[in-house]
Amino acid sequence: MADESIANTNELTGEENTMPRLNAIDPKEATGKAKELLDGVKTKIGMVPNLMRTFANSPAALEGYLNFSGALSGGLLSAKLREQIALTVADANNCEYCLSAHTAIGKMVGLNENELVASRRAGSSDAKIEAALKFAHQIVIKRGEVTDSEVQAVRVAGYNDGEITEIIANVALNIFTNYFNHVAQTVVDFPKVALAAGKAS
Numbered sequence: 598m599a600d601e602s603i604a605n606t607n608e609l610t611g612e613e614n615t616m617p618r619l620n621a622i623d624p625k626e627a628t629g630k631a632k633e634l635l636d637g638v639k640t641k642i643g644m645v646p647n648l649m650r651t652f653a654n655s656p657a658a659l660e661g662y663l664n665f666s667g668a669l670s671g672g673l674l675s676a677k678l679r680e681q682i683a684l685t686v687a688d689a690n691n692c693e694y695c696l697s698a699h700t701a702i703g704k705m706v707g708l709n710e711n712e713l714v715a716s717r718r719a720g721s722s723d724a725k726i727e728a729a730l731k732f733a734h735q736i737v738i739k740r741g742e743v744t745d746s747e748v749q750a751v752r753v754a755g756y757n758d759g760e761i762t763e764i765i766a767n768v769a770l771n772i773f774t775n776y777f778n779h780v781a782q783t784v785v786d787f788p789k790v791a792l793a794a795g796k797a798s
Contacts (some may be wrong), residue, residue, distance in 0.1 A: 619781040621650035630656035692775035697787040702710040728754030
């Protein structure tokens with residue numbers, strides 16, 4: 598979520614969910630490295646999402662997340678595909694915060710409603726994109742233990758080893774935020790997108 602594509606998110610609405618388990622740091626009260634990082638997020642995207650505020654309990658964790666996310670934003674995969682992978686992973690892991698955040702960000706980078714909904718199911722009308730999303734989904738549900746044929750399928754779809762590496766990296770980045778939000782019970786501060794019926798964690 599630390600991507601330039603989140604600009605103009607001051608239109609996003611704030612909603613309450615369950616009580617958070619970890620404190621969200623108020624950027625106005627932050628000090629030292631946490632303040633430096635949170636100020637940087639505010640300067641870059643115009644807001645400081647609750648995920649970043651909660652990460653800021655550990656400046657090392659926040660900096661690690663921002664660096665990883667920032668590096669991947671300059672990689673081989675498009676902003677749209679990165680958001681589609683994020684939606685696939687968030688849905689697979691039942692993460693309401695990330696599902697809500699990446700639906701909002703996905704709209705900002707040009708995904709339409711059909712693409713947003715399909716991405717949650719690892720689907721797309723574009724066969725190459727769908728191959729990447731299905732591979733991402735398999736990585737999640739198999740905890741990385743994908744088969745030779747699944748690797749071959751994404752390669753045949755047109756992805757080189759560098760792009761496959763970045764699909765894996767984007768999955769890992771999103772698993773990190775999904776799991777963190779599960780533990781922290783981060784308050785959703787994007788327009789809320791509900792999990793599918795029967796998928797609530």
